[in-house]
Amino acid sequence: AQSVTQPDIHITVSEGASLELRCNYSYGATPYLFWYVQSPGQGLQLLLKYFSGDTLVQGIKGFEAEFKRSQSSFNLRKPSVHWSDAAEYFCAVGSAGTSYGKLTFGQGTILTVHP
Amino acid sequence: EADIYQTPRYLVIGTGKKITLECSQTMGHDKMYWYQQDPGMELHLIHYSYGVNSTEKGDLSSESTVSRIRTEHFPLTLESARPSHTSQYxxxxxxxxxxxxxPGTRLTVL
Incomplete structure (x- = not known):
């Protein structure tokens, strides 16, 4: 069974600092990987996705993520955090085949940004 | 503009009431899903559908039911709401x- 672990429940950074949110997955084949962001009281918005090809993927709002198969990781990064980035971030893994489209989510990382 | 809509956004209701949470999408997607999310917690898949007249239970057991009579519409129903159903859907x-x-529906059952 596939699973996703986000080791950091809560991260606090200063505005302008760099950010890295960790995500580790467990999946038997090549995974489809996603990062979503959720603002309070809202649904989830897709930041970026990885299906195949270049292991460094660019997303919206200046975010990027790198797929490392050897480490089963898909960490999210941003070089300079803005106060508006404060939200909860979810990593998810999906699969192809008959269950295509179903996602398994990590428990989320809450990002707090100090001015 | 293609989008996905949920109504109501907030619902406070008493125990034992029947409720239906509405979900509609204008993107023509065949696959639709319902997740349950407690505050600050991960999302748990409770129902999914791969098309009209197709519904399956998800990874988390739920007392709710769903239907898929039209491609764009995927309502979720609770026949008798209980405080344990309080969550975001x-x-x-x-x-x-x-x-x-x-955007989600935040349900509170008193």
Whole structure:
């Protein structure tokens, strides 16, 4: 069974600092990987996705993520955090085949940004 | 504009009432999903559908039921609401890649 672990429940950074949110997955084949962001009281918005090809993927709002198969990781990064980035971030893994489209989510990382 | 809608956004209701949470999408997606999310917690898949007249239970057991009579519509029903059903319910749809989420319904059962 596939699973996703986000080791950091809560991260606090200063505005302008760099950010890295960790995500580790467990999946038997090549995974489809996603990062979503959720603002309070809202649904989830897709930041970026990885299906195949270049292991460094660019997303919206200046975010990027790198797929490392050897480490089963898909960490999210941003070089300079803005106060508006404060939200909860979810990593998810999906699969192809008959269950295509179903996602398994990590428990989320809450990002707090100090001015 | 293609989008996914959920109504109501907030619902406070008494124990024993029947409720239906509405979800509609205008993207023509075949696949639709319902997730349950407690505050600050991960999302748990409770129902999904791969098309009209197709519904399946998800990874988390739920007393709710769903129907898929039209492609664009995927309502969730609780026949008799209980305080344990208090949660946020998120609806999503997908085409060939990522899932698109609605804004959610926050349900409180007193």
């Amino acid at each position: 998120l609806c999503a749809s997908s085409g060939i890649s990522e899932q698109f989420f609605g």
